Amino acid sequence: MQPSVPGTTLPPPTARFQEKREVLLDAAARHFNAQGVKGATLGEIAAQVGLVTTSLTYYYRKKEDLATACFLRAIAAHEALARQAQAEAPAATAAARVLCFLQLHAQLLAGMDSGSQPALIGFADIRALPEAQAASVFAAYNGMFRRVRALLDGPETAALGRDDLNARAHLLLSAAHWLRAWVQRHAVDDYPRVAQRQGQLLLQGLAAAGVAWPDATSLAPLGLDAVAAAALHPAGASTGNHTADDHTADAFLRAATMLVNEQGYRGASVERISARLHVTKGSFYHHNETKHDLITACFDRSFAVVGQTLRAAAGAPGPAWQRACAATDALVRFQLGSQGPLLRTSATSALPDEPQRAHVRRQLQQLTGVIAGLLVDGLEDGSLRPHDPAIAAQLLSSAINAAAELQRWVPGISPATSTALYTRPALLGLLCSAG
Secondary structure (H helix, E strand, C coil): CCCCCCCCCCCCCCHHHHHHHHHHHHHHHHHHHHHHHHHCCHHHHHHHCCCCHHHHCCCCCCHHHHHHHHHHHHHHHHHHHHHHHHHHCCCCCHHHHHHHHHHHHHHHHHHHHHCCCCCCCCCCCHHHCCHHHHHHHHHHHHHHHHHHHHCCCCHHHCCCCHHHHHHHHHHHHHHHHHHHHHHHHCCHHHHHHHHHHHHHHHHHCCECCCCCCCCHHHHHHHCHHHHHHHCCCCCCCCCCCCCHHHHHHHHHHHHHHHHHHHHHHHHCCHHHHHHHHCCCHHHHHHHCCCHHHHHHHHHHHHHHHHHHHHHHHHHCCCCHHHHHHHHHHHHHHHHHCCCCCCCCHHHHHHCCCHHHHHHHHHHHHHHHHHHHHHHHHHHHHCCECCCCHHHHHHHHHHHHHHHHHHHHHCCCCCHHHHHHHHHHHHHHCCCCCCC
C-alpha cells in the first residue's frame, strides 16, 4: 500500500517543462514552509533552482501564482490519499478507512522526509492568498475536505448530523496535518507505527472501558473557564477591575491574533490590524510600540490562557479523565467565545526571528508535556485506557489548536454547542454517538 502523489492539474507542453516545474514546485514548497507565503520572494525561490527571477516567471508570473500551484498540488495529494483509502477499503468500516488514510498519510510524510517524494506546502498560510487566487484553492480544499469526510460514512455514523460529521472530519484532517509538525521526533521507519497508534486514539478515544463523558456538575467545580479568562488580566483578575486601556489592549491583541491566524506574521500588517479595528495607524502606535511587540504579546496571551488552564487541570483533584475533558472543553469554548481565538501554532513558522521561533517551539513542547503528564495520571488512576501519552497529548493539542477554525466547517457552532459537536468526539473517539 503506497500513497499516490499526483502532480499539478494542467499538463505541461513538454517533458522538460514538466520536469523543471516539478523541481521548482518542490523548492517553492520548502521555501514557503520556511518563510510563509508573504515572507517568500520569487528571487529567493529562483536562486534555489539555479534560475533568475525572469526565468522563473516563464513558469509562474507572480509569487501568488506559484503559491497557488503549490497549494493545489498539496490538496490534490491529500485528496488522492482519501480516494485511495476509499478504494482499498470500499466495503470496510469507517474505522478501517480512517486507519488506511492515516497510514497512507504517514507513508507520504516518510517519503518527503527521506527525500524519495517531493515536498508539499503546508496549509498554514492558505488564507494569505489574494482573493483572485484564493477562490480556486478554497474550492479545491473544500472538495478534499468532503472526500475525507466521506471516509466516516457508514452504519457507525448513520445517526450523526451534518454538523457532527463536519466537526469530526475537521478533527481527523487537523490531526493528519498536525502529525507533520511532530512526527520527525521518530525515525522515518516508525512513521507507520505512529500513525497506527494515532488512528486508534482518534477512533477509540481515551476513556477507560465503562467510563462515560462527565456531566456538567462534574466539570463545574474545576472552574477552568474562569481560569482561562483570568489568564488575560492577571493583575486585575481577583477584583475584576479592568481599565479602558486593558480593553483597548485586548482589542488589538484579538485583531492581531485573527490576522496572524489568517495571513501569517508578515501578512498581519499594521495597516490591516488598524483597519480591522477601524482605527488609524497613529492609534496603533499610540497603544503599541511595534508590530513585533504586539505579535509577541499575542503569543504570550495564548500561552498564558492554555498554560494556566492546563496546569490548573493537572493540579486539580479527581480522576484525570474528568480533568482532561474539562481542560480541553474550556479551551475549545474559549476559542469560540468573545475573548478568542488563540493564536494558531502554525503562526510560529513565519516568525522572522529564529531565536523567537525556537522560544515559541519550546513553550509549545512544554505545554504538550503538561497534557502528557495529565494523561499519565489517567493511566495511574485507571480512568484512561492504555495508550501512548506522548501521541495522545499531540492529538489533544491538535484538537485545541484546530478549534480556532471550527466556524469555517461548522457554521454557527458556539461555546454552548461545541462540547457535544467537537470536544466530546475529540476525547471519546470519532465514532462515538452524538452528544
